[in-house]
Amino acid sequence: MRGSSLIQIVQVGFKSLRLHKLRSGLTMLGMIIGVWAVIVLVAIGEGASHDAQEAIKALGAQNVIIRSVKPMSDKVQLQGSDMEWETIYGLKNSDASRISKTVPGVIKVLPVLTQRKNITHGKRDVDCQLIGTYPYYPQFTQSKMVAGTFLNEIEEARKENSCVLTLELAEKLFAGHNPLMEKVVIRGFESAQVFRVKGIIQERVEGAKLPQQKDALGRTISANVFIPLSTFKALFGIKNIDRSVGSLSVERVELSEIRVEFGSADEVMEALPLLREALDKTRRGKVDYEIQVPINELNALKAQKARDTRMLMYIACISLLVGGIGIMNIMLATVTERTQEIGVRRAMGATQKDITVQFLIETLILCLLGGSIGVCGGWGFAWVRHHLLHTTTIVTEWSVLAAFGLSVTVGLVFGLYPARRAALLDPIEALRHA
Amino acid sequence: MAKRSIIQIKDLKKVYDLGAFKVQALKGLNFDIEEGSYTAIMGPSGSGKSTLLNILGCLDRPSNGAYILGDDDVAHMDDKELSGVRGSRIGFIFQSYNLIQQLNVVENIHVPLFYQGKDISDHYDHCVKLAEKVGLADRLDHRPMQLSGGQQQRVAVARSLVNEPLMLLADEPTGNLDSTTEQEILDILDELHGEGRTLVIVTHDDAVAERAERVIHLKDGLVDQDIRKGAAKAVAN
Ligand SMILES: Nc1ncnc2c1ncn2[C@@H]1O[C@H](COP(=O)(O)OP(=O)(O)OP(=O)(O)O)[C@@H](O)[C@H]1O
Numbered sequence: 001m002r003g004s005s006l007i008q009i010v011q012v013g014f015k016s017l018r019l020h021k022l023r024s025g026l027t028m029l030g031m032i033i034g035v036w037a038v039i040v041l042v043a044i045g046e047g048a049s050h051d052a053q054e055a056i057k058a059l060g061a062q063n064v065i066i067r068s069v070k071p072m073s074d075k076v077q078l079q080g081s082d083m084e085w086e087t088i089y090g091l092k093n094s095d096a097s098r099i100s101k102t103v104p105g106v107i108k109v110l111p112v113l114t115q116r117k118n119i120t121h122g123k124r125d126v127d128c129q130l131i132g133t134y135p136y137y138p139q140f141t142q143s144k145m146v147a148g149t150f151l152n153e154i155e156e157a158r159k160e161n162s163c164v165l166t167l168e169l170a171e172k173l174f175a176g177h178n179p180l181m182e183k184v185v186i187r188g189f190e191s192a193q194v195f196r197v198k199g200i201i202q203e204r205v206e207g208a209k210l211p212q213q214k215d216a217l218g219r220t221i222s223a224n225v226f227i228p229l230s231t232f233k234a235l236f237g238i239k240n241i242d243r244s245v246g247s248l249s250v251e252r253v254e255l256s257e258i259r260v261e262f263g264s265a266d267e268v269m270e271a272l273p274l275l276r277e278a279l280d281k282t283r284r285g286k287v288d289y290e291i292q293v294p295i296n297e298l299n300a301l302k303a304q305k306a307r308d309t310r311m312l313m314y315i316a317c318i319s320l321l322v323g324g325i326g327i328m329n330i331m332l333a334t335v336t337e338r339t340q341e342i343g344v345r346r347a348m349g350a351t352q353k354d355i356t357v358q359f360l361i362e363t364l365i366l367c368l369l370g371g372s373i374g375v376c377g378g379w380g381f382a383w384v385r386h387h388l389l390h391t392t393t394i395v396t397e398w399s400v401l402a403a404f405g406l407s408v409t410v411g412l413v414f415g416l417y418p419a420r421r422a423a424l425l426d427p428i429e430a431l432r433h434a
Numbered sequence: 435m436a437k438r439s440i441i442q443i444k445d446l447k448k449v450y451d452l453g454a455f456k457v458q459a460l461k462g463l464n465f466d467i468e469e470g471s472y473t474a475i476m477g478p479s480g481s482g483k484s485t486l487l488n489i490l491g492c493l494d495r496p497s498n499g500a501y502i503l504g505d506d507d508v509a510h511m512d513d514k515e516l517s518g519v520r521g522s523r524i525g526f527i528f529q530s531y532n533l534i535q536q537l538n539v540v541e542n543i544h545v546p547l548f549y550q551g552k553d554i555s556d557h558y559d560h561c562v563k564l565a566e567k568v569g570l571a572d573r574l575d576h577r578p579m580q581l582s583g584g585q586q587q588r589v590a591v592a593r594s595l596v597n598e599p600l601m602l603l604a605d606e607p608t609g610n611l612d613s614t615t616e617q618e619i620l621d622i623l624d625e626l627h628g629e630g631r632t633l634v635i636v637t638h639d640d641a642v643a644e645r646a647e648r649v650i651h652l653k654d655g656l657v658d659q660d661i662r663k664g665a666a667k668a669v670a671n
């Protein structure tokens with residue numbers, strides 16, 4: 001093909017398409033919607049998956065999280081008084097020390113005790129999650145201090161009334177005032193205690209283990225209050241009281257969570273059976289814990305994403321196929337309509353190949369133009385969703401390439417038949433065509 | 435004295451096979467056409483004039499017989515070769531002008547060159563010159579829709595000349611025009627003939643035939659009469 005004449009064929013193609021603007025536009029619409037959908041759907045999926053992956057990664061690929069779970073059977077144990085029920089279950093301090101001693105590859109073990117409480121400062125009061133834990137919680141969970149410092153060993157040893165608030169909670173409770181060294185009251189079912197605020201923390205994963213709260217802007221709130229584990233046990237105990245349906249139900253849970261850090265993700269996989277063994281040793285078949293393995297979840301998520309992506313590609317192919325059939329339909333009509341022009345061109349020396357190329361290029365222009373508009377539209381939509389609606393949306397290069405590649409392929413495949421039909425017309429009959 | 439023959443036809447036959455029966459459109463024609471001559475082909479409807487012209491124009495192949503165009507036997511060429519011959523050696527003028535609607539005057543004139551691989555940018559002046567020659571200097575960027583029938587046919591004449599063809603073929607070139615416009619087109623054709631071009635024109639119109647040097651009358655697919663009034667004209671020239 002001569003380069004400059006290709007340019008002219010393209011120019012003629014544009015002229016022909018411009019002759020029927022509405023028709024060309026409608027024809028492209030199928031392609032536009034198909035490509036737009038591919039890019040937008042992939043971007044939405046990618047964004048959601050990105051968020052989920054980040055959340056899991058924040059838990060740590062080399063970490064394992066063991067949580068206390070209320071067992072299904074053997075649920076309630078009657079003790080003493082008539083209306084009081086008590087359940088004792090869950091992880092114990094002894095579990096934590098056994099894990100760190102017997103399971104290979106363990107670097108650190110972090111015990112966490114959590115109860116639902118209420119925190120007040122002056123007239124403001126907020127429901128919160130009271131968390132008793134060790135001083136190395138921030139490093140362990142990749143959380144960062146915004147102000148002040150986290151709890152330290154001395155406070156742990158002396159069972160001091162120091163607390164650290166999450167940023168969102170501090171904003172709610174202090175509304176612009178500096179919370180550091182201020183006093184707050186933490187109120188449980190039985191007791192109320194005064195604490196001094198010594199730091200503000202921002203957690204990397206919020207709400208991963210808590211019921212999520214949202215603020216007016218729709219952001220997740222992590223209303224967490226951290227105090228030394230020793231203080232927690234001394235002041236609030238491990239008894240968690242829940243009033244429901246007239247009766248009192250008391251739960252005794254020594255530790256809500258044990259987080260275990262390994263040297264690497266591979267060691268996690270190797271150590272899992274031994275970890276279960278260490279936990280089951282004292283439980284006599286009672287299932288009152290669950291193990292969350294972020295690396296497994298991450299892998300499952302990735303596999304799921306691969307499946308979703310494949311599904312999207314099928315849908316994309318089908319929608320582009322439909323668009324392609326629309327284009328073929330229009331091109332066939334165009335060939336019929338322009339039969340005389342084809343005859344004239346043949347009389348003026350056009351070969352069958354010249355005619356084929358001309359119509360193929362017109363189809364390609366439709367597809368590429370439609371594809372480009374679709375790409376821009378999809379990109380724009382993703383931008384608005386990401387930047388203005390603050391929902392993670394990631395346009396991937398491959399989806400743009402795939403959408404473009406598919407629309408070109410569709411153009412070639414569905415353009416070929418009408419183009420061949422035009423080329424194979426008998427020049428004399430074509431010329432006679434009114 | 436005798437000029438070179440650019441067309442030689444021997445026992446030319448065309449049969450349309452319609453399955454149930456066959457139509458013998460041309461039943462064995464023999465004649466030559468010399469370079470620079472002006473020939474009119476006449477005859478009643480259905481006598482085979484258009485069929486003959488299509489074969490002469492390499493749009494169709496004869497069923498039988500020989501057709502030598504210039505030095506080439508074109509009777510047995512394939513579609514691609516015939517396209518090349520049409521594009522480089524024949525200029526067509528049709529009854530219904532047959533311009534391309536989406537192109538302007540200059541672009542329409544350029545079309546045959548385009549299929550010879552020649553860029554419009556390199557031949558723009560040439561195309562414009564031809565437009566001027568047929569009196570359309572002020573209409574260069576008009577579309578066919580914006581032109582009268584006579585003007586469109588002028589564009590078609592200019593287009594037929596752009597590739598410096600061996601001969602011009604016209605099928606009823608004035609069939610759609612009023613008599614004044616017809617005269618204008620015929621004057622242009624005369625002028626071209628004067629420049630030494632070879633013209634073959636199919637017509638029903640005696641006024642057209644009058645201007646030709648030679649009239650071939652067809653009847654039922656055969657040459658009925660072949661009248662040369664060339665001597666007188668040649669002397670006149
Ligand atoms: N494609 C075709 N298939 C079958 N028969 C055909 C075909 N083309 C022409 N014919 C027949 O060939 C014969 C000659 O037709 P042609 O078109 O050459 O006549 P013509 O002299 O040009 O007539 P007119 O003056 O009406 O244009 C006619 O009998 C016609 O029916």
Ligand SMILES: [Mg+2]
Pocket residue numbers: 483484485
């Ligand atoms: Mg005819």
